[in-house]
Every structure is written in C-alpha cells, then in structure tokens.
Amino acid sequence: MCGTGGAEVTAACRSNYNVVREKGITVQSGKLGYHPNWHPTRVVKSADEVDVAFDYLAPASEIVRPYLESHVQRSSGKLPLVVMIQNGVDIEEEMYRTLVATDKPLACGIASGLTWVGTTLLDNGTRIEHGNFERFEVGFYPLPRFVKPDAEAERLLDEFIEIITCGGSTVVKSDDIEALRWSKILWNTSWGGVCLLSRQPVAEILRPEVMPYTCGVARSLMCEVMAVARANGIDESRLPMSRVDDVYNMTQSQSTALFVNPADPSCASRVPTTLLPDDFKPSILVDLERGRPTELEPIFCNIAARARRTGVPTPHLDTIIAAVKPYQAKLIASLGHKATNEYHVNPRANAVGGAPVI
C-alpha cells in the first residue's frame, strides 16, 4: 500500500517489526486525519539491541551504507539522495564526507531535514497520536551557497518534497538549513531540556505553580544556545533574536496559567492554544524512559562542544548534560561497549525513512 502522497514506503522497524507487519500502524492525527491500520509498502527489520548500540557508537554513514549499496546495485549506478531527519547540529559532515564527497560516492547529495511534529507512539508501536501542528524543513548540506547541489540531487529533493506535500505535510525548503537547525534546537534544548530534566510531559512543566521555576530556565537555555550560535557565525540575518520569543511563546501559550485571572475567575474562559497532545513528551525523554540511548550528543553536547571552542559559558546546558550523561554511559556499558569521553557526532541519524522526532 502506498502512502497518501503516492510513495512506496519502506519502514525499518525495531521492537515493533512483527506487529507493524501484521497490523500496520494506526495514525490519529488532527492535521493528517485518521488512518487505521496503514501498512508501509515494506517493513524491514533491524536487529534490536545491536542496532541501538550501533546507532550510538558507529558513524551514521555505516548505518545507511548497506541500504545505499543495494540501491546502487539495483539502479545500475544511479545515486540516491540521503534525507536525514534528525534533531541537533553538526550532524551531516561525516555523512557527506564518506557517502558523497568521496571517490566512490553512494549518494548524490545529503538533504538535511527537521520535522516539527508532536507525535506519540503508542500501543507497542502500532498507533501514532498526533495533534494539529506539523512542519518539515529541509535543505542541502553543505549550504548551496558553499557547494552547488548536484542536478539529480535537486530533482530528487523536489520530488521528495512533492510526495510528502501530497501526503499532507507542510514543507519549507530552505537554503540555510543550518540556521533552521539552530532555530529548532532552541526548542529541543529549552522546553525539551526542562522536560528531560524533570522527566515530565510538556503539560506538567506548564502547571501555573511550577512555571516560576521552569520557564526562566527554559528561556535561559534558549539564550545560551543563541549565544553559541552567534559565536559560531549564525548572525541576526540568519537567525533573528526574536526566535527566542517565538519558540518561548509557542509552548508557553499552551499553559492555562496566563488565562486565569485570580481576581475574576470568570475571565478564565479563554482556552490555551493546543498544538501538542496533553501527554506529549519530547523524543529524547521517551528514549530515556524506555532505556534507549538518547539524542543527548547531537542536541546538547555538540552545542556545548562549540561553546567550549568559542568561549561561551553554558551553565544550564552543562547541567542537563551532567543529568543525562551518567544514564547514557551506564547504558552503553551495559550493552558491552567501552564508552569514550569524546563528544559523539550524529549518534542516531535517521536516514532513508527515519522516524519523525521533535
């Protein structure tokens, strides 16, 4: 069965491989509608535990290499486009260097993508709950002004965009995906960071009585990330400072707190904007709660690494890293791998059919 955009979809599943093959996935989306038992065209398996460790420790290119090699064989040498859909910064370089800018290329380009979507995977991975908000941002790595994209890569990306637009997605094609990555990471590190720290869904950190403690920290995290961005050449023309307010308000507007006037409770009739499901948790927290490696490195550590190189202090960010590193190290050790002290780049890149993450 095809997706609503007309594409054949191959899903690489881990723990939900069997149920997805049998029953498909039920999509309940405010924006995209209700799709009971939707079946991908193909479901392929990736061995669970091994892959988890692999994701974390191996370069991302190693994960997609076998898929690309078999594709190139089937298509008699025609190179595909790799679309990375993942949070974080500094995630594409290794992929580009080893798969595109090499003597034996396996892809004609790297499209770097971000999805803004609050989804929750339920019922053993067979049901997706989604609200009304969704946006897909994508552009080439390296930025087109530095390296002109290959013509075939341009064609493939436009085709990909057309398919998912037909499927109902709102797509923004950008010449500066790097700036958009920093823009999105503003959410992941701040509201996402406080959810991660407190192990709570967004709704809980927006309770009126905890907002004096959570909201200031969320905003401080955004300011730290902006300072690192500026020190690394992402200037006002690429990422305006007003994004801090945008990202802040986007989530804070979902609290009931602002709308209740204690002096006159009858004024409390305005309802908050509801973009996310009530129990929505950022993917990094879901990973942590399920005992999987998290996207700590691309989201938090890569920014901290840039901060150290450019002398920007990031105390709030550092505290989040201190909060999650021991978990991550313990987990990797339990998987039988020797952990290192290095900042990992790109531990969980999702290429050719990666799961949407927020």
Next chain:
Amino acid sequence: MCGTGGAEVTAACRSNYNVVREKGITVQSGKLGYHPNWHPTRVVKSADEVDVAFDYLAPASEIVRPYLESHVQRSSGKLPLVVMIQNGVDIEEEMYRTLVATDKPLACGIASGLTWVGTTLLDNGTRIEHGNFERFEVGFYPLPRFVKPDAEAERLLDEFIEIITCGGSTVVKSDDIEALRWSKILWNTSWGGVCLLSRQPVAEILRPEVMPYTCGVARSLMCEVMAVARANGIDESRLPMSRVDDVYNMTQSQSTALFVNPADPSCASRVPTTLLPDDFKPSILVDLERGRPTELEPIFCNIAARARRTGVPTPHLDTIIAAVKPYQAKLIASLGHKATNEYHVNPRANAVGGAPVI
C-alpha cells in the same frame, strides 16, 4: 531496650511502623558495628499519607507541637530541648519563634543539627547499611553570640551530646551552626544535586567517562552556593573558600578515575577512599524515587531565594529546581493539596528523633 549510648529512644515510624515494632532494625555499620534486630524503647506511629503532606505543607512546629505538649504535661512544666536534624538553610526561625520565643513556650531552646552519614535504609525499613564515615554537628539557634542560650538548654544539649557520643557518634558542638549548614549544603547541592538530576548513586557520577560532564557541574554548584553565602554575611572567617576543595575532594576521591594511568596501567594499584556504600544515594534522591516529597525547598529553594534577594546568579541551582519542582507540585496535587508558588521553609524538619539524612 536502650541505645548503646544509654538513652531511651522513641522512634516515630511511618511505612515501617509494624515491622520495626515486630522485628526491630538491623544496623550494619562500618563505624558503629553490627546490631541485629535493635529495638527502640518505643515505636510510635504517624499516619502515613497525611503526615507526608503535613510535613511538606505545614510549619515544622505544628509537627512537633503535640509531642512537646504531652512532654510538658508529664514533666510538670519542665521544658525540653528541640534538636532539629535536617539539611538545608533557614530552617529554624519558624520553630524558634513559635515554640521558644513566645508567651507560652513549649521548649527551652532549639538545637540545630546536621548529620554527615551515608546510610541506606533497606528491606522495608528494617535494615540500615552504613559505611565508616559519620559526624554530627550541632549548635544553638539563634547563634549564642546573638542570643545567650538558656542554662537548661545548655545542660540538655550537653547531655544529648554525651549520650550520642557514648553511642559511637563523632560530635562537633559549634557556636556557628549557621556556617556549618552552609558548609554541608555545599555537598547536598553539588554532589547531591548531580545525583538528584541524574537519578544515579554517587558511584555512577564518578565513572571515569562521565566525570568530564559531572564534576565541573558539581564544582560550579559549590561556587554558586559560596557566592550566595558570601552575599549573606557568611564570610571567610566563618566558612573558608577552601571548603569547596574539601567537599569536592571528599567525594571525588572515591572515584577510581584518578588512580588509573593509561600509559602505565600497572600504576593503578591505589584504591580510592571508600567512605560511602557503593550504591549510596543522597536522601533527596531516595525520597524522589519513592514518590515522597523531597527536601528541595530547604536545600535548594531557600538558597535560590537568598540569591534572588541579594542579586547572585545561580544558573546551575535554578536548573536543578526546574528539574524537581514539577515532580513535587504533581505529588502535592495528587495528595489533594493546593500547591503554592511560595518558597517553603522547613518542609521536612525532623525534630525529637528525626532520621539521619545526608
């Protein structure tokens, strides 16, 4: 049965009331020895859930008031000494004002105490595991140089010190317990704070591969607390800056990391100092994991409140508060109480027989 110091001990128990009455408590201590099935002289009950909420929401004086009233009745008006054994700062004022410096006093004084002891309560509250390290610090509130203690209070405190010294405790009587509170909170906020954030025992945050992420944050937390202390009149003569290194090294020395020389692993023969059991977790983390209200307010929020009043930035501390406040608020709400935005003072004071906490 008396304690080894010769005192009659009344234990107020919650969830472990029945088992402690029946089987007593088994103490396994490196410092204090093995005491199988030790029975307190009396075990009194305090209703579980109610008390938990009460502790958190009510002034501490309300918790001890009934005990004190019945004591005063029995002893024909002779006033007892209240010994508070609890972490944190700014915890005594309410107790002193309502029980001592009042028209109808119920106590002749407030002794403010701190215990440095890494204990773990196991087997449904019937077994205490303890290492080699223990120290009890105590002094009068207000400080004697501000208010001369009552003669009877002096006598009672000396008697109390004699009893627990006979029992094997190492006691330090101090004229400046306030400075010692700040000194101890250096540990609670820093190493304790990182354990709390990461939900890990001390040993896990000292793994060599995570130390680059945890130790800097621990030290930064100490520096923030010192800055708040200085801004609040705790000067070098009362709390030397070298305490930061002392508190830092006390725990960091328990890591194996320092003793392994990668260039020559044969040098790795030195063993780290072992003061705490391997799986030791700070009490605030144990409370959190067991779904009980935590000492967030006396340990963290009271410092943050002082920091705000004196204009000292505390980003690491604020991040910890953001991490735990949502849990605390959710819990209080689930107990059917209306939470407030105020900084609580003294939420879990342990008076007349409180549990040792680190």
